[in-house]
Amino acid sequence: MSPASTAVPETGESAVSRIRDDILTGVFAPGQRLVEAELCERLHASRATVRAALAELDHEGLVERVANRGARVRTVSVEEAIAITEARMVLEGLCAAKAAENVTPDEIVQLREIGSRMTESVSSGDVMTYRSLNVRLHNLVRQIANQPIAEEILIRLLARNVRHQFQLALRPGRPQVSLSEHLAIIDEVCARHPEAAERAARRHIESVIRALRETTAG
Amino acid sequence: MSPASTAVPETGESAVSRIRDDILTGVFAPGQRLVEAELCERLHASRATVRAALAELDHEGLVERVANRGARVRTVSVEEAIAITEARMVLEGLCAAKAAENVTPDEIVQLREIGSRMTESVSSGDVMTYRSLNVRLHNLVRQIANQPIAEEILIRLLARNVRHQFQLALRPGRPQVSLSEHLAIIDEVCARHPEAAERAARRHIESVIRALRETTAG
DNA sequence: GATGACGATATTGTCAGCAATCCGTCGTTT
DNA sequence: AAACGACGGATTGCTGACAATATCGTCATC
Missing domain, CATH: 1.20.120.530 (GntR ligand-binding domain-like)
Known part of the structure; x- marks a missing residue:
């Protein structure tokens, strides 16, 4: 049932879920930039947490990350x-x-x-x-x-x-x-x-x- | 060509590669625990780096992580x-x-x-x-x-x-x-x-x- | 007017340290 | 003697701050 990996940092998992939901429900539009600092405020979490969440979502294919340039909601053609x-x-x-x-x-x-x-x-x-x-x-x-x-x-x-x-x-x-x-x-x-x-x-x-x-x- | 995700932190990527190679070449045996501190010394990197590397390898299915209990080389039956x-x-x-x-x-x-x-x-x-x-x-x-x-x-x-x-x-x-x-x-x-x-x-x-x-x- | 170098700003990548959690051990109690 | 609970060591999870990098605007130059 668990979506993917075995690693389930407690607050981290909720951060992943919340960002995922926000993407799937359209709160974050396709192509939108996901700045780590902004997500920190929104989720009341640390940057390490949202960073791990973004890595997970990158792996799931929902967000696209490029080195030193940040993450954005992946647009799938x-x-x-x-x-x-x-x-x-x-x-x-x-x-x-x-x-x-x-x-x-x-x-x-x-x-x-x-x-x-x-x-x-x-x-x-x-x-x-x-x-x-x-x-x-x-x-x-x-x-x-x-x-x-x-x-x-x-x-x-x-x-x-x-x-x-x-x-x-x-x-x-x-x-x-x-x-x-x-x-x-x-x-x-x-x-x-x-x-x-x-x-x-x-x-x-x-x-x-x-x-x-x-x-x-x- | 790139193995998996789009995220490619430079030193981070080398950390991922090095751990991956050590797993695939048998330096790290299946089932062996991968303690973050030890990997830090071995790779001359910070814990944040090896942590990200372990997350990536978890995604790739090469290591298995359980919350609060660390990572180990995944044994595939x-x-x-x-x-x-x-x-x-x-x-x-x-x-x-x-x-x-x-x-x-x-x-x-x-x-x-x-x-x-x-x-x-x-x-x-x-x-x-x-x-x-x-x-x-x-x-x-x-x-x-x-x-x-x-x-x-x-x-x-x-x-x-x-x-x-x-x-x-x-x-x-x-x-x-x-x-x-x-x-x-x-x-x-x-x-x-x-x-x-x-x-x-x-x-x-x-x-x-x-x-x-x-x-x-x- | 277009182009290229330069600097300011924003954002990510990394680091060291503190707090939380788990496992094994020991002591106590029934 | 067995079971149970508390303590200590080890390791992970998280926080804040610092360094590195890319982007954007400005300005000088052709």
Whole structure:
């Protein structure tokens, strides 16, 4: 569950979380400079603390640091978002395959439950619920896969382009497209077909990539 | 090219490099405690510097830190090495596919050159040369793929279990097995067949995984 | 008017020291 | 004798200050 590293300095961790949240919620805009002294005031922490936090966020890919020139919120272009999503594609495929190998009856019930609730939320047009179910589904698959290395990488990649993901979810017609893909993943994992589950996961992310590409054109 | 993050404090970077090298070359044994004060003396640096270095290496997965209890060289079990290699498998597959899409005539020449030199070194039994060519091949493929995100992740994963990779390379008969797999990757990339190149890359890493599994049995 | 050198300012990188935390040990109590 | 709690040593986490570096504006020069 813990996002990434093992090091968890107490106040330091809260500093990381607060800055991360401020980036993800848009308090800090993409490209904005993050001056250490300012963050010190804001967080009531020392510079060593915010410095460690910035290093961590640099590692997560949320901020960009250059030597002697400070840190800024990383702006991820559509091209980068596509490259990130391509890496996600193969890793989610791996997790889906592993999940199909490991899935337990209880987990099958959970997957089906998410699937039916996804179907409901799409037919009722509840985009936000669908989106949170989407996150839950991917989390559950990763958890079932029991592949901590791939999981850690995926969590990071995901955090890195939440912004694009979010914009994508709001596109009209997008939930309808992704719903069937999600249901296919659920079906194959529950059927314990690793190869088919991997293909389904990759098809899903391929569709995400196509949608991202369309944003450049449109 | 740069190993990982964008942050490159000058002396800090050398501290990171030196500790990393000492871990990879075995000066610091797996599981060994890394006390900050001792590293300060060894590197003639301040604690802030070595602290930042340890954080970076924690991010890279080479050291393990727990709050208030310090850092130690991470020991990676065979199970972890397998999980890491499974993640590598799908990412190398992605890079191979992308490389097959992007490869230029000049790069084809370079790939063929490496291939023929690999064949020579295997037939002459020169394991170390073969190993360095192996590294060069993977580097070149990643470079051709032009997929910076996947590349960065792969470099980290690779560094994380060099030890296992190294032991593997020394196993009798191993070079003969991997040679044909490497040549297949080269063939498919040069033929510009993305799907086939991906399959070839995955077959290769699958064979690495099988070899790793055998180490547990034997 | 454009260009390049120079200096002031802002910001990061580094250092030494203090406070907080954890582990092992010892003594005390039941 | 075993369990429990307090003490001491060691090590990390954090704070404030100092040094190094890059950026920006100014001014002289071509």
